[in-house]
Amino acid sequence: MTTTDMQATPDYAAILETICAEVQPLLSQGKVASYIPQLSRVSGYHFGMAVYCLDGQTFAIGDAHQKFSLQSVTKLFALALAFSREGDSIWHRVGREPSGNPFNSLVQLEYEKGKPRNPFINAGALVMTDILSSRFVQSDIAVLQFARLIADENCIDFDLAVAQSERETAHRNYAIAHLMKDFGNLHNPVKTVIDSYCRQCSITMTCAELAKAGGFLAQHGTIPWSGAQILDASSAKRLNALMLTCGTYDAAGDFAYRVGLPAKSGVGGGILALVPGELAVAVWSPGLDHTGNSLAGTYALERFTTLTSRSIF
Amino acid sequence: MTTTDMQATPDYAAILETICAEVQPLLSQGKVASYIPQLSRVSGYHFGMAVYCLDGQTFAIGDAHQKFSLQSVTKLFALALAFSREGDSIWHRVGREPSGNPFNSLVQLEYEKGKPRNPFINAGALVMTDILSSRFVQSDIAVLQFARLIADENCIDFDLAVAQSERETAHRNYAIAHLMKDFGNLHNPVKTVIDSYCRQCSITMTCAELAKAGGFLAQHGTIPWSGAQILDASSAKRLNALMLTCGTYDAAGDFAYRVGLPAKSGVGGGILALVPGELAVAVWSPGLDHTGNSLAGTYALERFTTLTSRSIF
Amino acid sequence: MTTTDMQATPDYAAILETICAEVQPLLSQGKVASYIPQLSRVSGYHFGMAVYCLDGQTFAIGDAHQKFSLQSVTKLFALALAFSREGDSIWHRVGREPSGNPFNSLVQLEYEKGKPRNPFINAGALVMTDILSSRFVQSDIAVLQFARLIADENCIDFDLAVAQSERETAHRNYAIAHLMKDFGNLHNPVKTVIDSYCRQCSITMTCAELAKAGGFLAQHGTIPWSGAQILDASSAKRLNALMLTCGTYDAAGDFAYRVGLPAKSGVGGGILALVPGELAVAVWSPGLDHTGNSLAGTYALERFTTLTSRSIF
Amino acid sequence: MTTTDMQATPDYAAILETICAEVQPLLSQGKVASYIPQLSRVSGYHFGMAVYCLDGQTFAIGDAHQKFSLQSVTKLFALALAFSREGDSIWHRVGREPSGNPFNSLVQLEYEKGKPRNPFINAGALVMTDILSSRFVQSDIAVLQFARLIADENCIDFDLAVAQSERETAHRNYAIAHLMKDFGNLHNPVKTVIDSYCRQCSITMTCAELAKAGGFLAQHGTIPWSGAQILDASSAKRLNALMLTCGTYDAAGDFAYRVGLPAKSGVGGGILALVPGELAVAVWSPGLDHTGNSLAGTYALERFTTLTSRSIF
Incomplete structure (x- = not known):
């Protein structure tokens, strides 16, 4: 430059x-x-x-x-947090390629046996939440604290009305999570992961x-x-x-x-x-x-x- | 930086x-x-x-x-040449997104009605050749001259044995070209485009x-x-x-x-x-x-x- | 003949x-x-x-x-029962064509916006269960009674251990049901439909x-x-x-x-x-x-x- | 009955x-x-x-x-003729399943490595023509003679204007044939097969x-x-x-x-x-x-x- x-x-x-x-x-x-x-x-x-x-x-x-x-901007925080703690091992469970498909598509996920293309489509973000759910007591709280740290601002918080609203209409994310569960690429209960994910997204x-x-x-x-x-x-x-x-x-x-x-x-x-x-x-x-x-x-x-x-x- | x-x-x-x-x-x-x-x-x-x-x-x-x-490195030259002459109009006929599929796949091309995802997959490169074929007497010669210009080296040339070898086994590229022809996204004869493309690739x-x-x-x-x-x-x-x-x-x-x-x-x-x-x-x-x-x-x-x-x- | x-x-x-x-x-x-x-x-x-x-x-x-x-043989009973009660209206929610895909695939279902190809793939069978769930107090009981009627045998029953076993591993069916719910082609709660379906299948x-x-x-x-x-x-x-x-x-x-x-x-x-x-x-x-x-x-x-x-x- | x-x-x-x-x-x-x-x-x-x-x-x-x-009604004659001569060996090169896709789609053909789903989609019919082209001097003449035999009518003939018209717009069939050629499931030259197929269809x-x-x-x-x-x-x-x-x-x-x-x-x-x-x-x-x-x-x-x-x- x-x-x-x-x-x-x-x-x-x-x-x-x-x-x-x-x-x-x-x-x-x-x-x-x-x-x-x-x-x-x-x-x-x-x-x-x-x-x-x-x-x-x-x-x-x-x-x-x-x-x-x-x-979805929070997907970046969740990825950074997971990557900082787990390192390259996260790439066993999610890819690093553009998907060429809508962010919430199940087609590619089924063809590729439950391994999401990247951590920024919904499927990949749910895997990040799953990874964080295995490491922290509550994945969403961990992401929130991480967000407060990197923004240097302790008043950052969830909007629980949005989280609740999203959870009630999260049928496609449930579908994605269950499909990954079927392929063995989700270790925590589907409900736990979706709930954490919806709260994380509501920041x-x-x-x-x-x-x-x-x-x-x-x-x-x-x-x-x-x-x-x-x-x-x-x-x-x-x-x-x-x-x-x-x-x-x-x-x-x-x-x-x-x-x-x-x-x-x-x-x-x-x-x-x-x-x-x-x-x-x-x-x-x-x-x-x-x-x-x-x-x-x-x-x-x-x-x-x-x-x-x-x-x- | x-x-x-x-x-x-x-x-x-x-x-x-x-x-x-x-x-x-x-x-x-x-x-x-x-x-x-x-x-x-x-x-x-x-x-x-x-x-x-x-x-x-x-x-x-x-x-x-x-x-x-x-x-395929020549796809870059063909794109630069076409872009320098035709400007943003080339994007009516080819996209700018990663495909998420192998470089020679026909699946996405059919779903997206003959418009290739980007100029670097084979389908998109064939469209570039088609665009150049409409503008120059011979698309492959135009790309060769462009390559000589940007490399400052006049001895750069085709390897016609490779071009011939590729043309004889170019069934998948023929399939791609005919599919685009069917969708109206190839203006010159399929054979002209494939021949030029094979020579271009042999540089x-x-x-x-x-x-x-x-x-x-x-x-x-x-x-x-x-x-x-x-x-x-x-x-x-x-x-x-x-x-x-x-x-x-x-x-x-x-x-x-x-x-x-x-x-x-x-x-x-x-x-x-x-x-x-x-x-x-x-x-x-x-x-x-x-x-x-x-x-x-x-x-x-x-x-x-x-x-x-x-x-x- | x-x-x-x-x-x-x-x-x-x-x-x-x-x-x-x-x-x-x-x-x-x-x-x-x-x-x-x-x-x-x-x-x-x-x-x-x-x-x-x-x-x-x-x-x-x-x-x-x-x-x-x-x-899946019970899918035939559920279809016959739903068809006998609802007539041709069931075809608004499920097709009559072979799918050309595995019975539990989500690919076609997503491309075709949540309308299953036919009542015999899992997605279509879940829609039948949903239709019966809207008409009967309990869809699975309705199918069981229908089975007893057409077989002239009142001792026919569920195998609840099989139903339970299937429910615990029904991640793909959950994925299918949630995807249809997302497309508006499932009227009852996902859990209700899956539970009924698993019991029905266990007959x-x-x-x-x-x-x-x-x-x-x-x-x-x-x-x-x-x-x-x-x-x-x-x-x-x-x-x-x-x-x-x-x-x-x-x-x-x-x-x-x-x-x-x-x-x-x-x-x-x-x-x-x-x-x-x-x-x-x-x-x-x-x-x-x-x-x-x-x-x-x-x-x-x-x-x-x-x-x-x-x-x- | x-x-x-x-x-x-x-x-x-x-x-x-x-x-x-x-x-x-x-x-x-x-x-x-x-x-x-x-x-x-x-x-x-x-x-x-x-x-x-x-x-x-x-x-x-x-x-x-x-x-x-x-x-496409002639696909039935071509299949009957090929089946009568080659028997079950034709099923090595074409399947017997509904495709679940439009008759001229390339998607499934690519996923299934050039083996058409059945002899009635275009890809499968082209394989039949290819099989007949290997056995007879001219596949289309063989089908015509077969049609005359089973209809007991010697005046049955091609409509060469239709054949010509179809050949000129057969880009998708060319795409299908080249894709199968790429997968090794077409033994005769693409042009031979397409020409015969277009004449056959014109009966x-x-x-x-x-x-x-x-x-x-x-x-x-x-x-x-x-x-x-x-x-x-x-x-x-x-x-x-x-x-x-x-x-x-x-x-x-x-x-x-x-x-x-x-x-x-x-x-x-x-x-x-x-x-x-x-x-x-x-x-x-x-x-x-x-x-x-x-x-x-x-x-x-x-x-x-x-x-x-x-x-x-």
Whole structure:
């Protein structure tokens, strides 16, 4: 990134303002997730964005300080926690390849005998929950504490109404879990895993908190403000690689093409993206595109990499 | 890549020597591609590697000056050429997502009505050939001339015996092409497209030539020694993103995880990888792993990123 | 069947003796179902066969009076009961086509949005249970009473140890049921449906009882000894057609080719087959072939149609 | 079929008149096949039907003496011819199971490594043509001569304009043939097989001729008027079983349910059905339903079995 590094540091505050203005017409075009009743009540007109630079500077705009439901973004935390404790042994039970299929499909899972393609599709995330359930008293509490640690914020919590709402409509996740149980790739009871998973997904954060929580991945595994090592540098890079190839459902290729950053999205409309060695950026807008990623959020990140000339490529 | 850039330039010569020594025991473990009779005659014990730095320095080791069959590596040239001429219109006919399926599968192609997932699986590469066949008198000659241009080497040529050998056993590619024809996503005659494609795939280069040919992609679309712009910076970054997510068949996720660089592989045993803004590196070893990528070559690149501390993540 | 009808009535007693002798070497070749622990304890060396002629004559040989677990054979009873009560409305929720896939696959079910191909694969049978659960206090009791009625035998009952054993290992059926629930094609709670289904499948009968239970389908919907009409003639013929095209899992084509009679098999090793207008024949041998049908049982029926010159074709 | 045989012979002439009147409103509802240009020019308002009784009586109505393109109905002739010459060895190269997929799908063929599910889907029919091409100088001529023999009519011939039209648009069949060639399940050149297959499919007959041609299958393998044995009784029954389970594309289950007779349909709008031991019946109406079977033709056969009380079930 010779070119990049010779440039002066971008004016992030101005860039966020530009982006926030540009995305306004898009806010009406996305579709708020409807399959979890509690989520469907959120207005699609929210937009927030926050940048956490590794030197400690932070920038925020719009609804960047409003809590939203992280949903699949928490899969990243669960993976980081499981990977930090279990190391490469997790790859016996989940793959590292893009799935080429919707995030909740059972087709590939059946063909591949219960081994999920990667930890970011639902099946793979349930395996992570299962792994954590075998190690911790309660997997969801472990993920919550991990989230508080990496975001440096103890008030982060579950939204139990959302968790309950999701659990009641989690038929497809139950189907996935039972299918893996049938193949021997789920060690704890299905109900335990689904309950933990639904609570984990219900964690809420603000964009500002989420960007800060991404700091350790931008800084090669080490928490910027404390120097505590969560993952060694090599492992952190590998998680970033997984985010790039698998982090945005079956739109990962298109997302890499347009945005060019490792990222993890959720159906709550949040996306966390990383410029390794420099910063983490979080965006939130509840309206989703047809691939399940935040429509305005993806556009905002595309503009962010263009306006800052940041890209890993 | 703050950390990286603060480091002194790595001693590439020494690193290549280390890698070359380390891979020797692996050379017997891969399997030389057998489906094209001509290719199966190559010894699996070859190993070559070359680095082309954007400042013009080059480093080479082993069989780095021996010609080998590029095969699917040429898909990258065809894509770059088509993209440079046709721009984003090519995405109407081919996607940008990892396929999650073997490179020559027809299943997804049928479900998705003849639109290939990306330009690096065979179906997508045939569409590129078709696009080039509509624009140039002969698609394969156009790709050859493009290869000569970006490698700065006029002696680069087809291996017509390999092309002939491949054409005679190209039943699956014929099946793919006819299926796309049936869906209306192939405009030229099937035979024309297959013939051009087989000749294009037969282009031979050395590692040293291939590394140099990758220079324009490492330098954001501009040929380092001439300053000629093949692609604008944004387009070049996008090709790199595609290489990362789709460039190594259905092992792209694992390759990104292990190596962490955009790359394109071929069944001839060659791989071209890029450190954007810095260098291009080519490796060749004919023995393949079960995913069709060079076994020793992938390992060599993994060691290269570790020993040089280079990674886009 | 002009030719057939001009023949004298076959000597069924002699034919059963011949068959029983012929199958002995096959009894060691099948594999007793192992996925339900209770079933796996049955010896593979059992063989029983019984013929119920519509004139009331019955013939039996071997273990024809020993109880065995009907398993999927009960799907026929559940379908007949649901069809007799709900008529053609059941076809809104389940198809009438062979699936071309294993009986417990989820792939097709996902592609076809939760509508099972036919009532004899597990998914379709669960929909039948769901339909009966909406109509009767307890679906499994309703099927049991129906079985007692058509077999004219009140001692027929569940084997609750088998039901319990199956319920504990029913992960795949849970997966199927939850997937259909997700698609809105299951109206009762998943647990209710699975529990009823497992009990229904655990019904035990002897070959003699099962042959008699098939009498009403051989006699175009009317119970031979009472004249009570269960189904009108047209509906009975239609059930027979379904048995022929879908009754023996994904071996229905081969079974029709070899045996040429409508039939329904179960993993307990039982098969019920019909010669419409003439007789019902039941066979039991626990060793299964690779398609999940009784190996010796299928052969016995093939010999039966050859030796009696009976076939619907 | 005790009940049936006790009935007097139905008044076929009156029944055909009834049916012909009933189907008139349906003639506008089907869709004439459009993928072969020559076929798309036929008016959808044709309707013809003919019955050939094994005692030599024939009945005909409507356009029963007008020629139409047999298309897939010829697959039955090719199979009968190949089976009569090669016996059970043909089953090494093609299966006997319903496919559960559209007649021209490549998905299953790839999963099952080039072995088609049955001889009535396109892939299986191409294997039959390949088998016949290895045995006869010209496969299509052999099938034509066979058709003339079983219909007792030497004027039966190809419609070369249709054959030519089909060959020019046969991309999907080319795809299927090349895929099988890739798997080693096609021994002759792809072009030879496709050309022969297209000519075979172009054979034209009238309903009257087609019904007569079905006579040998209704009479258990023996030509009624000459006593010549084409197939032994067991083989003839087995072909009938295949017709029932696989003869009407992926609507075989529904067809068996509604009509209850072994049958083979074609996209030209023709269907041949059999009442074993009694008669063959042919119907023609070019408008197809969404499964590719004649809409009015299927309904006519459903009415035929109802009005004559004929059904194999």
